[in-house]
Amino acid sequence: MKKNLFDKFADKAVYFTGSAAAFITATILVIAWASVGPIFNFSEVWQMVINTGTTIITFLMVFLIQKAQNKDSKAIQIKLNELIAAHEHASNRIVDIEDLTEDELDQLHKFYEKLGKLPKKEASSTHSISIDEQSKSACNQRYK
Numbered sequence: 001m002k003k004n005l006f007d008k009f010a011d012k013a014v015y016f017t018g019s020a021a022a023f024i025t026a027t028i029l030v031i032a033w034a035s036v037g038p039i040f041n042f043s044e045v046w047q048m049v050i051n052t053g054t055t056i057i058t059f060l061m062v063f064l065i066q067k068a069q070n071k072d073s074k075a076i077q078i079k080l081n082e083l084i085a086a087h088e089h090a091s092n093r094i095v096d097i098e099d100l101t102e103d104e105l106d107q108l109h110k111f112y113e114k115l116g117k118l119p120k121k122e123a124s125s126t127h128s129i130s131i132d133e134q135s136k137s138a139c140n141q142r143y144k
Contacts, residue, residue, distance in 0.1 A: 010064055010067050010068070013064050014065070014068045017061065017064070033046075033049065033050050077098060081095045
């Protein structure tokens, strides 16, 4: 699979910034900055150097972290979708729930909260308790 230049850079930058070497480097820079404070009489320029440097780095890291988070989130969604699709009793309607509105997600959340509160005897039975099965049961009960 071909990665573009930004993807390659972002992957390497995220890997490095999460390493012990990056932490040690940042610590050394802060110690070096603090140690030259007396030479510059702890001036405003001396303070601006660290403030500007950390602001720029933080600003850029926000985008790299978000890119990494988006990639991880997408990979997890794909893995979960595969598990849902592979399980015979699972509802395939759940596969793309990340596209639902916030209200629709809240309704599903309430449904699964209710499932979690079912007595252990009901919840541990061998019958399916997917959203599709519950929808069918609700329809059948309405028409009885």
